[in-house]
Amino acid sequence: MNIKTITYVLSTTLLLSCTSQNKSNNSPAVSIPVTVTKAQTASSGSFSTTGKVQASQHTKLSTRVMGNIQRIYVAVGDVVKKGQVLLQIDATDLQAKVGQIDAQISRAQSHYTNVKRDYERFQKLYSQKSASQKELDNISTQYQIAIDQLNTAKQQKREILAQFKYTTLRAPYAGTVVSKFVNSGDIAHPGTPLLSIENTDRFEVTTNIPEQYIAFVKKGTTVSIAINALNQQLTGTVEKLSSSSNHNGGQYAATIALPKTNTSLYSGMNATVSFEALDRQENQKSIWIQTAALVRQGQLTGIYTLSQSNTAILRWIRIGKSSHTKTEVLSGLNTEEQYITNSQGKLYNGVPVRIQN
Structure with missing residues (x-):
């Protein structure tokens, strides 16, 4: 076979190959059934x-005194009225303190009575010039100290008596007991939660x-x-x-x-x-699409839209806030513009599509 023959054969082969390829390329592609929807607007807020x-009201109840819990009158789930007794703390220690302070008050009262009598006597002697200024000053100081001691003892008793109200825990409002943190016989500590109601x-x-x-x-x-x-x-x-x-x-x-x-x-x-x-700017709206419709390629995010000739067009967009169901479109898509949400075949740029109802 000479060179001219070889050249003819190769030329014929290439021509047939190109013709076959052109026929393949020009053959009509089967349209892919797709589902479409429109981009929706919503407040970007x-x-x-x-x-x-x-x-709306939830309170953990505690006490200001330390003592053994004598009895708990309620259980979890009980409905209580305002002021109802919920828990009682043993007040024996406080009663003992009251007895001690009463004895202290008695001694202070007796001392005050004696000093007051002396003070009044020295006042009379001083007016008769039978006592010096120094003697009157000394008894006046003793008299003031006796007054202070008696007042202090009485104030301490008032403070102790005020503690008795904290030995009885009452409901601050009508509600339901939701938690119990202690049992009868436990020691209650100041500030430690005992019960909670709602x-x-x-x-x-x-x-x-x-x-x-x-x-x-x-x-x-x-x-x-x-x-x-x-x-x-x-x-x-x-x-x-x-x-x-x-x-x-x-x-x-x-x-x-x-x-x-x-x-x-x-x-x-x-x-x-x-x-x-509302958004920061009045009447400003954002475009939202279904997150599942997004196409991602590297750092790019796109979505398939429809051309006038019913082919799929890959549109690159810029997105904002996103969730599992919705994604905000910042640019690249217009309001009410259709986009493809689902297809029954592989989509690519320019493939014919057929809209399904």
Whole structure:
């Protein structure tokens, strides 16, 4: 085979190959069924936090005296009235102190009576010039000391008697006993919790607001609260809002007041608090899409949109806040613009698609 023959064969082979390839490239691709939706707008201050339900009044009761717990009159779960006796501490030690101070008062009273008599006698002698100024000054000093000693003893008795009220623990308000930290026979120490009660007529939710959202929330803001265990939706109002996050891990503590409800709420229940707050700029809205629709390639984030010829177009976008379900789009997508949320085949730039209902 000569060189001309070889050249002809190669040329023919390349031509056939190109023709075959062009036929393959020009063959129509099968359209992929896809589901689409429109980008939605919402206030960029919208966000959710987790929280805990608690009674609006919750008190740990303690005492100012030390003594053996004589008797506990209530159990956990008991409903109590305001002023009801909950616990009694043995007051024997205080009674002994009262006896001691009474004896001290008696001695001080006797000493005062004697000194007062001498003081009055020296006053009369001094007026008759039968006693010197120095003698009168000395007895006056003794008389003042006797007065002070008697007053001090009486004050000590008043203080001891005041301690007796702390030996009887009473309910500060109507509520329910929720915790008991001691038993009969234990020793009560000043400041150590003995019982705790809650006012179960009113509840609230405590939550923490991240720093990036705190500018959207104010006292009086209305929020939606989902009680997870009960599958109930309630409406509450921001009642308290901390102005510092220094001691809360960079988050701001908030208390949400709940209205009275027939829902069986219990302290400690988990709640999801949804804030629909206004943005810093009035009427400013953000574009939100489904997080599952995002396409990530390295440092780039995109989403598939539709062309006028019903092909998939990969659009690179810049995103903001994101959760498991929703993501904020800062740029690259317009309001109400359609994007692909699901497909029954592999998507790529320019592939024909068919919208499913």
